[in-house]
Amino acid sequence: MSDINTIIKPENIIYKKTDVLTDNVMHYCPGCSHGTVHKLIAEVIEEMGIQETTIGIAPVGCSVLAYNYLEIDWQEAAHGRAPALATAVKRLMPEKYVFSYQGDGDLAAIGTAETIHACNRGENIVMVFINNGIYGMTGGQMAPTTLPGMPASTCPAGRDVSHDGAPIKISELLAQLPGTCYVTRQSVHTAANVRKTKKALRKAFENQAANKGTSLVEVVSTCSSGWKMTPTKANEWMEENMFPYYPLGDMKNE
Amino acid sequence: MAKAKGAIVVDEVKCKGCGVCVTACPTKVIELAAEVNGKGYHYAYMAHPDNCIGCANCGIVCPDTCITVYRAKAGATA
Amino acid sequence: MRELKLMKGNEAIAEAAIRAGVDGYFGYPITPQSEVMETLMAEKPWETTGMVVLQAESEIASINMVYGGAGCGKRVMTSSSSPGVSLMQEGLTYLAGAELPCVVVNVVRGGPGLGTIQPAQSDYFQSVKGGGHGDYKLITLAPASVQEMADFVETAFDLAFKYRNPVMILSDGVIGQMMEKVELKEFKPRWTSEYIEENHPWATTGKKKDRGRNIITSVQLESSVQEAFNHKLQNKYQQVEASEVLFEEVLCEDAEYLIIAYGSSARICQKSVELAREKGIKVGMLRPITLYPFPVEQLQKYAKQVKGMLSVEMSAGQMVEDVKLAVNGAVPVEHFGRFGGAVHSPGEVVEALEQKLIGG
Numbered sequence: 253m254s255d256i257n258t259i260i261k262p263e264n265i266i267y268k269k270t271d272v273l274t275d276n277v278m279h280y281c282p283g284c285s286h287g288t289v290h291k292l293i294a295e296v297i298e299e300m301g302i303q304e305t306t307i308g309i310a311p312v313g314c315s316v317l318a319y320n321y322l323e324i325d326w327q328e329a330a331h332g333r334a335p336a337l338a339t340a341v342k343r344l345m346p347e348k349y350v351f352s353y354q355g356d357g358d359l360a361a362i363g364t365a366e367t368i369h370a371c372n373r374g375e376n377i378v379m380v381f382i383n384n385g386i387y388g389m390t391g392g393q394m395a396p397t398t399l400p401g402m403p404a405s406t407c408p409a410g411r412d413v414s415h416d417g418a419p420i421k422i423s424e425l426l427a428q429l430p431g432t433c434y435v436t437r438q439s440v441h442t443a444a445n446v447r448k449t450k451k452a453l454r455k456a457f458e459n460q461a462a463n464k465g466t467s468l469v470e471v472v473s474t475c476s477s478g479w480k481m482t483p484t485k486a487n488e489w490m491e492e493n494m495f496p497y498y499p500l501g502d503m504k505n506e
Numbered sequence: 507m508a509k510a511k512g513a514i515v516v517d518e519v520k521c522k523g524c525g526v527c528v529t530a531c532p533t534k535v536i537e538l539a540a541e542v543n544g545k546g547y548h549y550a551y552m553a554h555p556d557n558c559i560g561c562a563n564c565g566i567v568c569p570d571t572c573i574t575v576y577r578a579k580a581g582a583t584a
Numbered sequence: 585m586r587e588l589k590l591m592k593g594n595e596a597i598a599e600a601a602i603r604a605g606v607d608g609y610f611g612y613p614i615t616p617q618s619e620v621m622e623t624l625m626a627e628k629p630w631e632t633t634g635m636v637v638l639q640a641e642s643e644i645a646s647i648n649m650v651y652g653g654a655g656c657g658k659r660v661m662t663s664s665s666s667p668g669v670s671l672m673q674e675g676l677t678y679l680a681g682a683e684l685p686c687v688v689v690n691v692v693r694g695g696p697g698l699g700t701i702q703p704a705q706s707d708y709f710q711s712v713k714g715g716g717h718g719d720y721k722l723i724t725l726a727p728a729s730v731q732e733m734a735d736f737v738e739t740a741f742d743l744a745f746k747y748r749n750p751v752m753i754l755s756d757g758v759i760g761q762m763m764e765k766v767e768l769k770e771f772k773p774r775w776t777s778e779y780i781e782e783n784h785p786w787a788t789t790g791k792k793k794d795r796g797r798n799i800i801t802s803v804q805l806e807s808s809v810q811e812a813f814n815h816k817l818q819n820k821y822q823q824v825e826a827s828e829v830l831f832e833e834v835l836c837e838d839a840e841y842l843i844i845a846y847g848s849s850a851r852i853c854q855k856s857v858e859l860a861r862e863k864g865i866k867v868g869m870l871r872p873i874t875l876y877p878f879p880v881e882q883l884q885k886y887a888k889q890v891k892g893m894l895s896v897e898m899s900a901g902q903m904v905e906d907v908k909l910a911v912n913g914a915v916p917v918e919h920f921g922r923f924g925g926a927v928h929s930p931g932e933v934v935e936a937l938e939q940k941l942i943g944g
Contacts, residue, residue, distance in 0.1 A: 256555050259513040259578045267565035267575035283524030287569030305790045319799045325788035327655040328801035330678045336645040337652030343636045344608055344658045348790055369641035443530050443563035483524040
């Protein structure tokens with residue numbers, strides 16, 4: 253064991269919590285993808301040195317309290333309206349970095365109009381989109397992105413496409429709009445995927461620095477409580493069921 | 507016996523025992539403890555420290571950022 | 585030198601906003617107020633003062649853009665008409681809950697529903713009682729001339745920032761569309777970012793090392809915290825009620841009857857007062873300029889002097905309830921008004937006064 257004590261020294265640290273994350277314990281359930289994505293945004297902000305110039309827009313949903321976890325200025329929006337807030341913040345303070353952080357219900361159901369029009373105007377912002385196919389905060393109801401046949405508390409027998417319509421592939425839709433410069437779909441269930449998502453977020457913030465328009469980073473995520481699985485089982489289920497419908501990769505990169 | 511090149515420190519109070527790090531570790535260093543922390547979670551710990559190669563995969567996937575990863579510089583001896 | 589111009593009420597709002605150094609306007613077209621944004625777009629203030637003007641995809645987006653801008657400590661506003669302002673109620677309650685200053689202009693038209701594009705005053709309740717969910721109030725100013733449309737933009741922003749609360753300019757289709765001579769104020773520079781950081785330290789301007797995070801939010805999970813916050817809001821409203829009441833009195837000194845009217849109805853009633861006095865009826869008029877806070881004390885004073893009060897509004901009777909609450913049964917209070925886009929004549933008001941209060 254003496255080996256370990258010689259390794260655990262400050263000069264040997266290769267991975268630790270960024271100071272852009274607060275010390276607050278996250279309210280998310282064990283294994284929740286929100287925590288990982290929060291961390292990646294914080295790391296990108298630290299690495300780009302933009303902590304003093306970044307304003308986050310939090311949504312309604314599980315991440316309504318996202319502002320407790322990143323050591324930056326935040327505004328908390330009404331449900332679905334984050335892109336409208338981000339639009340004004342960026343236009344009134346074009347020298348700042350602005351990102352919105354939204355779940356699937358927020359971005360792709362109640363806030364669809366705000367999402368599409370912010371992207372269509374090419375607002376020079378970063379939009380982070382957590383797609384876990386369920387409403388987590390309100391207790392596991394059907395989301396616009398719930399998979400066909402996937403059970404939720406408001407479709408206990410599984411989503412019936414003939415009744416509820418098919419899950420919406422909003423990122424594919426947004427990639428069609430001339431205002432978006434970068435639309436990508438990533439995940440954070442393995443270390444390799446986390447690294448890719450971080451690169452995507454970094455690119456999105458760099459696009460903003462270069463005034464290129466709207467960057468959308470979708471992260472296909474798990475909700476182990478909503479899906480009623482262990483976190484590791486949820487990751488497996490996501491690979492088997494979510495990825496075929498929501499394939500990972502860049503939809504647009506200009 | 508493999509020489510330990512890396513080590514991790516888990517914030518056992520913050521850890522929620524999700525087990526994502528257990529799956530992410532390529533050398534099976536981490537396990538969930540039999541006992542629980544103050545929140546009632548079976549927290550992660552280094553069950554097989556000698557196997558750690560300091561790849562940081564566990565820290566990277568940890569949603570609660572409660573793993574600090576250390577790696578000895580090349581040539582460093584115990 | 586005085587700068588005089590013949591303008592529509594809606595145009596005056598736009599011109600005054602540019603001159604007051606407003607930072608942003610976000611809106612969506614709706615009759616009868618579309619000239620506000622049309623004027624701004626024609627004037628291109630982004631080339632002169634740097635003011636941002638954006639046509640949003642909806643009133644919902646407009647008010648939430650206002651929220652975003654207000655959160656940055658900027659002076660931002662929107663304008664709309666009744667159906668559009670109904671859509672903004674969600675945003676307004678969030679603005680009030682997050683204690684954000686902003687100005688919203690409602691050029692009221694007849695309702696309910698899509699209603700009519702003709703003028704009305706039937707959004708009184710929505711404006712002065714909160715409008716959205718939760719315990720909150722909007723400070724509400726009621727202009728009665730194109731000059732006041734222009735002047736109240738700055739007054740509204742001053743109040744909004746003094747109390748960190750949304751302020752409503754409650755106009756109507758008459759004032760919005762009619763043309764009058766306006767004396768325009770000098771151009772004032774927009775606030776610098778240094779000024780905002782110093783004077784509005786709550787604003788999300790980017791977290792500097794020497795301060796904590798600024799968080800604009802209206803969510804409180806703990807009911808005890810929410811209750812304490814709501815007490816804070818109520819204290820603020822009490823302060824508003826104690827300090828910010830504005831009204832105008834017309835021939836009230838010897839009045840035996842009092843007409844209470846605001847906005848374009850007050851313009852009509854000014855003539856009614858003349859007509860009544862020609863007939864030997866001693867009538868005065870109290871015009872609330874702030875509808876919230878309401879001139880309660882002034883009405884209580886006149887309750888000891890007059891034989892009756894007539895609330896004259898282009899609605900089925902909304903402000904009349906506040907008049908009754910103010911005088912608390914001390915004198916008879918009646919309502920008269922045409923509504924649904926119809927506008928009463930001065931003569932109709934005198935007739936109503938005679939029938940309802942004097943007895944015929």
